[in-house]
Amino acid sequence: MEKQLKVLDHPLISHKLTIIRDKRTTSKEFAETVDEIAGLMAYEITRDVRTRKINVETPLMVSQQSTLDQDIIIVPILRAGLGMVEGIRGIAPNAKIGHIGMYRDEETLEPKEYFCKLPEGLEDAYILVVDPMLATGGSASATLTLLKARGAKKIKLVCLVGAPEGVKAVQEGHPDVDIYLAALDEKLNEDGYIVPGLGDAGDRLFGTK
Ligand code: PRP
Numbered sequence: 001m002e003k004q005l006k007v008l009d010h011p012l013i014s015h016k017l018t019i020i021r022d023k024r025t026t027s028k029e030f031a032e033t034v035d036e037i038a039g040l041m042a043y044e045i046t047r048d049v050r051t052r053k054i055n056v057e058t059p060l061m062v063s064q065q066s067t068l069d070q071d072i073i074i075v076p077i078l079r080a081g082l083g084m085v086e087g088i089r090g091i092a093p094n095a096k097i098g099h100i101g102m103y104r105d106e107e108t109l110e111p112k113e114y115f116c117k118l119p120e121g122l123e124d125a126y127i128l129v130v131d132p133m134l135a136t137g138g139s140a141s142a143t144l145t146l147l148k149a150r151g152a153k154k155i156k157l158v159c160l161v162g163a164p165e166g167v168k169a170v171q172e173g174h175p176d177v178d179i180y181l182a183a184l185d186e187k188l189n190e191d192g193y194i195v196p197g198l199g200d201a202g203d204r205l206f207g208t209k
């Protein structure tokens, strides 16, 4: 089935996105705001997590109520994806975390995998792959390929800012994966950066430049 691109256009998300785009924003505020945006996005995205009914004894009676029936697994693409984990974990009870390390070769822009540690139960889990930036789409596509090879079936890709080039690449390589963005930007520049974008998300999160 052909999956979709959904841009989560919401005043709170747009306001916070403007904060992280601003080059004067400190690393601390950048990190806090990335987490907040990720949480807001996840609240909307996870509407279709599987639930089941259980009996719960309220102070008044036994009643049938809803509970989650599926593991939520958050998979940050290191490093920058780490910045979105706590914001989602805060609203997703008992979420498990898988880590996939990818970096872009600065010359070729090709993704290089350097770390992979995933929880068990990928086959039945509801998986959110998170990374603030979807630029060429190379890192996201390689991550999706790896997860599928390990048995993952229900995967959503959650990024803050995307370029049309990256969206196209993921849609072509992984038509079964929904893509969620807080903003779809204009294009990539000649260095492979998203414009207007927000710069290097990993460096801004961790203060490495
Ligand atoms: C950034 C970003 C994505 C990737 C996007 O990571 O966090 O993972 O680039 O680019 P792509 O769509 O062209 O693959 P980077 O390689 O800079 O590593 P970092 O997170 O460790 O800073």
Ligand code: URA
Pocket (backbone or CB within 6 Å): 080, 133, 135, 192, 193, 194, 195, 197, 198, 199, 200, 201, 202
């Ligand atoms: N990675 C980033 O961190 N920023 C971009 O604009 C592109 C890739």
